[in-house]
Amino acid sequence: MSSLLEMSGICKSFDGFQAINNLSLNIGEPELRAVIGPNGAGKTTFMDIITGKTKPDTGTILFGDENRSLIGMSESQIAMLGIGRKFQKPTVFEAQTVRENLAMALENPRGPFSVLFYKKSDQGTARLMEIAQETNLTDHLPRLAGELSHGQKQWLEIGMLLAQSPRLLLVDEPAAGMTAHEREHTTNILKKAAETRAVIVVEHDMEFVRRLNCKVTVLHEGSVLAEGSLDHVTKNQTVIDVYLGRTDVRD
Amino acid sequence: MPKAHPIPRKSFISRNPSVLYFLAALGLFTAIVALLSEATGAGLISTSFVKTLGKTLCLCLIAIAMDVVWGYCGILSLGHFAFFGIGGYAIGMWLMYARTEIIVVNSLSGQIIPPTPNEISDAIGNQIFGVVGSSEFPLLWTFADNLYIQLALVLIVPGVLALIFGWLAFRSRVTGVYLSILTQAMTLALSLYLFQNDSGLRGNNGLSGLQNIPGFADSGQDAVSIVFFLASALALGFGYLLFAWITDSKLGSIIQAIREDESRARFLGYHVESYKLFVFTITAIVAGIAGALYYPQAGIINPAEIAPIASIYLAVWVAIGGRGRLYGAVIGAALVSLFSSWFTGGGAPNINLGFYEIQWVDWWLVLLGLTFVLVTLFAPNGIGGLFDKLVRKS
Numbered sequence: 001m002s003s004l005l006e007m008s009g010i011c012k013s014f015d016g017f018q019a020i021n022n023l024s025l026n027i028g029e030p031e032l033r034a035v036i037g038p039n040g041a042g043k044t045t046f047m048d049i050i051t052g053k054t055k056p057d058t059g060t061i062l063f064g065d066e067n068r069s070l071i072g073m074s075e076s077q078i079a080m081l082g083i084g085r086k087f088q089k090p091t092v093f094e095a096q097t098v099r100e101n102l103a104m105a106l107e108n109p110r111g112p113f114s115v116l117f118y119k120k121s122d123q124g125t126a127r128l129m130e131i132a133q134e135t136n137l138t139d140h141l142p143r144l145a146g147e148l149s150h151g152q153k154q155w156l157e158i159g160m161l162l163a164q165s166p167r168l169l170l171v172d173e174p175a176a177g178m179t180a181h182e183r184e185h186t187t188n189i190l191k192k193a194a195e196t197r198a199v200i201v202v203e204h205d206m207e208f209v210r211r212l213n214c215k216v217t218v219l220h221e222g223s224v225l226a227e228g229s230l231d232h233v234t235k236n237q238t239v240i241d242v243y244l245g246r247t248d249v250r251d
Numbered sequence: 252m253p254k255a256h257p258i259p260r261k262s263f264i265s266r267n268p269s270v271l272y273f274l275a276a277l278g279l280f281t282a283i284v285a286l287l288s289e290a291t292g293a294g295l296i297s298t299s300f301v302k303t304l305g306k307t308l309c310l311c312l313i314a315i316a317m318d319v320v321w322g323y324c325g326i327l328s329l330g331h332f333a334f335f336g337i338g339g340y341a342i343g344m345w346l347m348y349a350r351t352e353i354i355v356v357n358s359l360s361g362q363i364i365p366p367t368p369n370e371i372s373d374a375i376g377n378q379i380f381g382v383v384g385s386s387e388f389p390l391l392w393t394f395a396d397n398l399y400i401q402l403a404l405v406l407i408v409p410g411v412l413a414l415i416f417g418w419l420a421f422r423s424r425v426t427g428v429y430l431s432i433l434t435q436a437m438t439l440a441l442s443l444y445l446f447q448n449d450s451g452l453r454g455n456n457g458l459s460g461l462q463n464i465p466g467f468a469d470s471g472q473d474a475v476s477i478v479f480f481l482a483s484a485l486a487l488g489f490g491y492l493l494f495a496w497i498t499d500s501k502l503g504s505i506i507q508a509i510r511e512d513e514s515r516a517r518f519l520g521y522h523v524e525s526y527k528l529f530v531f532t533i534t535a536i537v538a539g540i541a542g543a544l545y546y547p548q549a550g551i552i553n554p555a556e557i558a559p560i561a562s563i564y565l566a567v568w569v570a571i572g573g574r575g576r577l578y579g580a581v582i583g584a585a586l587v588s589l590f591s592s593w594f595t596g597g598g599a600p601n602i603n604l605g606f607y608e609i610q611w612v613d614w615w616l617v618l619l620g621l622t623f624v625l626v627t628l629f630a631p632n633g634i635g636g637l638f639d640k641l642v643r644k645s
Contacts (some may be wrong), residue, residue: 051518074522075514075518076519076521076522079520080520084518091512093507093510093511093512094509094511095507096504096507096511103501103504104501104504104505110521110522111522112529115500116500116501117500118500118501160519164519164520
């Protein structure tokens with residue numbers, strides 16, 4: 001397992017509030033990693049910083065075999081390097097069909113002119129069908145994304161991420177609002193995706209994290225509090241004090 | 252048209268049957284108007300009405316451009332009439348120069364000593380700029396004697412202005428209402444500049460006599476009007492095809508994605524600013540072409556034409572017609588502008604209520620405003636949206 005993403009010494013404050021405080025984290029390839037932490041622990045800012053939405057005040061982020069620095073790159077450049085992101089609220093393009101949503105995400109040149117003259121290829125169609133299959137959406141391809149159920153929208157968004165063929169997938173609360181059955185399927189999709197790439201899942205639901213059965217990083221006040229297997233971190237006294245002891249967390 | 256595509260996929264037309272219907276309707280309409288016009292001797296449609304219809308076609312052309320930039324890409328530009336006006340000015344300069352040159356050369360030709368080129372140039376300058384107390388040709392008029400360069404400027408100036416403005420605005424991530432205000436500021440600034448007498452474009456007098464096409468003085472307005480009418484119909488047809496093709500392509504899908512959720516499109520790896528810039532610029536160029544066809548039919552262009560309100564009307568047409576569908580924009584622009592000239596041109600009979608007489612010249616704007624409110628409330632997808640519902644039912 002080689003290192004894909006190396007974050008070290010990341011700090012970010014908003015108007016005096018220290019959202020991320022000297023955060024260091026390594027992700028290998030392939031790897032499935034769960035990031036947990038109480039509200040305000042900096043989980044979303046952590047994702048924003050990797051994907052280029054937020055610029056850190058200090059620190060370095062290196063990505064890939066050539067150790068390219070992500071700091072200063074635009075969101076679309078980082079996405080093209082191979083980092084995909086799924087938002088907490090399912091954000092799919094509701095006015096367009098499932099097929100169009102997936103087609104937009106497929107790995108293809110992203111410039112306006114190559115897109116304008118883009119012709120569908122059999123290869124692309126095959127890949128699209130494969131992803132639709134994986135995410136249980138084959139029968140829904142011609143439907144408008146806005147008509148899908150909440151769980152299906154989450155899958156579509158994960159499918160769009162897979163279509164980008166990223167090396168690192170950032171997934172924010174994928175199981176939120178899903179039925180037990182849907183959660184199980186989501187777990188399978190993520191586990192399968194993590195066989196060939198790095199996947200970071202940010203999640204509140206401990207039961208879901210347990211199912212993922214992977215290394216867990218606990219964030220607290222913008223830095224890493226504990227790291228290891230779920231059993232290991234849940235035995236950690238500090239973790240129990242700041243996170244698990246809280247009444248707003250299940251399990 | 253290439254037949255027998257190796258992979259069995261739906262053709263552009265079968266995916267977009269409305270394109271075929273629209274082009275057929277446009278062709279039929281154009282043929283009927285041309286046959287009934289004074290140019291053929293039938294004379295059932297007056298020359299001035301042919302001009303009104305021709306101008307309406309140009310407004311439809313800028314309306315579909317507006318629909319692409321706003322309805323599809325979600326950029327509420329309230330400045331596209333600036334590009335329309337620039338197109339008009341660019342062609343107007345040549346029209347005015349070339350016609351004045353013919354008149355001046357004719358009037359000086361009676362002299363015993365033939366006039367020098369300098370004398371001719373001075374006389375033309377006097378004729379054109381006398382009204383703003385000048386006779387010097389401003390720098391802007393450097394190429395006014397060359398039709399081809401001015402035609403190129405019809406495309407280049409709106410394109411370059413849109414490119415610079417869009418680049419500055421989009422890269423600073425100005426969006427939504429702030430962008431709309433910026434575009435209003437752009438068109439206002441341009442119109443205020445042109446109002447100045449030393450702007451080089453005759454201040455508030457604008458350019459006039461544009462209906463007289465140099466070299467066709469003998470052809471009469473009935474023939475000239477039908478030529479411009481046909482040219483406008485052709486431009487609208489090609490413009491419609493171009494935008495239908497763009498919005499049907501994968502790029503159309505991306506720009507609608509940008510409309511829905513810009514940052515999501517960014518995380519998919521699309522450089523949103525380039526897409527917006529492309530759409531903003533290409534629609535500005537089409538707006539310029541529409542203006543270049545419109546003003547020779549209107550006969551006059553002045554800075555009031557590109558006042559901020561003009562671009563707002565454009566948005567109203569597209570909203571009434573129905574955003575996100577090209578025929579909606581055509582329906583909106585055609586209906587509203589034709590009704591507008593009917594009501595304000597004294598076509599609609601005033602209504603006498605006994606105690607008060609509703610004069611449409613004053614009340615038309617109230618009616619338009621009311622229509623806009625009603626459409627927004629009850630048919631958010633505009634007339635085009637109602638039309639879609641009917642088609643789906645049958």
